[in-house]
Amino acid sequence: MVTILDGKNLKEKISNDLKQKLEKFQIKPTLVVILVGENPASKIYVNNKKKTAENLGINSQVINYPSDVTEEELLKKIDELNNDKSVTAILVQLPLPEHISKENIMNAICPRKDVDGFTPYNFGKLFSGETPTVYPCTPKGILLLLDEYGIELEGQHAVIVGRSNIVGRPLSQMLLDRNATVTVCHSKTKNLTEITKTADILISAVGKNIIEGKMLKSGCVVVDVGIFKDENGKTRGDVDFESVSQIASYLSPVPGGVGPMTITSLMLNTVELFEKFS
Numbered sequence: 001m002v003t004i005l006d007g008k009n010l011k012e013k014i015s016n017d018l019k020q021k022l023e024k025f026q027i028k029p030t031l032v033v034i035l036v037g038e039n040p041a042s043k044i045y046v047n048n049k050k051k052t053a054e055n056l057g058i059n060s061q062v063i064n065y066p067s068d069v070t071e072e073e074l075l076k077k078i079d080e081l082n083n084d085k086s087v088t089a090i091l092v093q094l095p096l097p098e099h100i101s102k103e104n105i106m107n108a109i110c111p112r113k114d115v116d117g118f119t120p121y122n123f124g125k126l127f128s129g130e131t132p133t134v135y136p137c138t139p140k141g142i143l144l145l146l147d148e149y150g151i152e153l154e155g156q157h158a159v160i161v162g163r164s165n166i167v168g169r170p171l172s173q174m175l176l177d178r179n180a181t182v183t184v185c186h187s188k189t190k191n192l193t194e195i196t197k198t199a200d201i202l203i204s205a206v207g208k209n210i211i212e213g214k215m216l217k218s219g220c221v222v223v224d225v226g227i228f229k230d231e232n233g234k235t236r237g238d239v240d241f242e243s244v245s246q247i248a249s250y251l252s253p254v255p256g257g258v259g260p261m262t263i264t265s266l267m268l269n270t271v272e273l274f275e276k277f278s
Ligand code: NAP
Pocket: 138, 161, 162, 163, 164, 165, 166, 167, 168, 185, 186, 187, 188, 189, 192, 205, 206, 207, 208, 210, 225, 226, 227, 228, 258, 259, 260, 262, 263
């Protein structure tokens, strides 16, 4: 019988603890989110972040810019926020329009306010085996979920499908730091099934329905990061739930698995930065 890795439930649990903690704070953390353009998915994510923060008692502000905003203007705003003592966390919602350099924007955020853990400073720390100010939200949420269910990482073969900067790459390092043996696969990987068959823990972050039960070893742990709408407008993950639930010992659902853990990690990071640097 497969056990569901219930991110919704863990989100509730962590949120209740965070809310109680925040009630005791005389001054509250302030999270500022910069949103550029009209990307509908980004708008939904940003609204969710604002609502979740406010429900917990975190001050939250969204700054909207039109898609033709200049990089210079954004950099000026980030500089202003970096120097504003009342702002404790800054998040720039990605993706940004093509005329703006993501690297320049990320580089401009003060690492002590880098709530996503995406600045080159924090990435550099992570990849050199040091502790960043905070860990990137989705990988952090995945590890919280695995830990909640007591899943052993040390010595396990963790296979990650997808090598993006927001999931696969930082997660690979975080799993290495927990003494897992890590393999990272991507669109050019040959014989994907030969590799996934050897996974004790399989984490898929692709955005396509590519993982089926026959690609897996019996009893493995499966974490589905992917989330997209299929041709019928139904929310789907990378994993074929039917066949994988016959093979895996643990499986995270979509929705209700990694998604709630990502936003929870953002809230945890906001509080962590506040406690460390305010
Ligand atoms: P991304 O930047 O879109 O990259 C996708 C990755 O999948 C790339 O590394 C790509 O390889 C790889 N890939 C594509 N086709 C493949 C194939 N046939 N076989 C093996 N690998 C393949 O990834 P992302 O931003 O990490 O997002 C991935 C998915 O996770 C999306 O559905 C996204 O919405 C979701 N997501 C969910 C959360 C959450 O909180 N639930 C958070 C973040 C992302 P190449 O590098 O070779 O192109």
